[in-house]
Amino acid sequence: MKIKAGTRAEKLREAIEEGIATGAFAPGMHLDETELAQRFGVSRTPLREALIQLSSMGIVVLRPRRGALVAEITPQRLLEMFEVMAELEAMCGRLAARRMAAADHAVLMRAHKACEAACRAEDPDAYYHENEQFHYAIYAGSHSGFLIEQTTAMHRRLRPYRRLQLRVRNRLATSFREHDGVVEALIAGDAEAASERLRQHILVQGERFTDLLASIASLRAKNNAPSTETAAAPILPL
Numbered sequence: 171m172k173i174k175a176g177t178r179a180e181k182l183r184e185a186i187e188e189g190i191a192t193g194a195f196a197p198g199m200h201l202d203e204t205e206l207a208q209r210f211g212v213s214r215t216p217l218r219e220a221l222i223q224l225s226s227m228g229i230v231v232l233r234p235r236r237g238a239l240v241a242e243i244t245p246q247r248l249l250e251m252f253e254v255m256a257e258l259e260a261m262c263g264r265l266a267a268r269r270m271a272a273a274d275h276a277v278l279m280r281a282h283k284a285c286e287a288a289c290r291a292e293d294p295d296a297y298y299h300e301n302e303q304f305h306y307a308i309y310a311g312s313h314s315g316f317l318i319e320q321t322t323a324m325h326r327r328l329r330p331y332r333r334l335q336l337r338v339r340n341r342l343a344t345s346f347r348e349h350d351g352v353v354e355a356l357i358a359g360d361a362e363a364a365s366e367r368l369r370q371h372i373l374v375q376g377e378r379f380t381d382l383l384a385s386i387a388s389l390r391a392k393n394n395a396p397s398t399e400t401a402a403a404p405i406l407p408l
Contacts, residue, residue, distance in 0.1 A: 191333050252373060261365070262368070264362070285301055297342050301332075335381075
């Protein structure tokens with residue numbers, strides 16, 4: 171796979187980020203610069219720039235003289251990140267309900283219908299991509315540049331986990347039903363309902379959290395990722 175010139179480091183960063191989200195680069199996995207350069211058909215200069223960008227996002231850990239690793243976190247840290255994500259999305263929903271114009275509603279509805287098609291096809295990968303567009307439409311609808319920036323950054327850090335959530339049994343149908351409620355509130359301009367429905371849509375608690383942990387464990391086993399640290403709590407991919 172070759173990366174086109176232009177914003178090469180950025181495109182490379184996105185390609186590696188996608189690999190982490192899909193499980194191609196597993197938790198704790200060493201990211202060998204030579205292998206990655208050959209894989210993507212680039213020199214090591216833009217590759218290093220991409221790894222630095224990923225490190226600044228908390229997705230990759232750079233170790234002096236030892237190279238890069240896919241970052242790892244504990245279950246408690248993951249839960250905390252989803253709590254913050256839920257509050258950011260709730261704020262986006264509250265503002266979007268008040269500020270969305272007709273053009274914003276049209277973008278939202280197109281994304282919602284695309285999610286419906288992917289859900290009916292029972293295609294978690296397609297739903298994942300359409301789901302991102304759905305949430306981005308809500309972020310944009312807030313018309314708050316700083317909030318969009320912060321929410322998008324947290325969204326990207328949680329991409330691997332949000333993708334895994336959609337592979338949990340019946341999650342696609344549940345997610346789409348939750349989207350229905352969010353859309354209803356946004357179109358009606360009900361800021362409080364939109365905020366609370368988005369908060370509950372994102373929060374991972376109880377069985378949803380244990381299901382997510384089980385999916386992560388399955389991914390680790392599939393990729394046979396070696397553990398690089400010893401810790402009291404299990405280590406998970408970021």
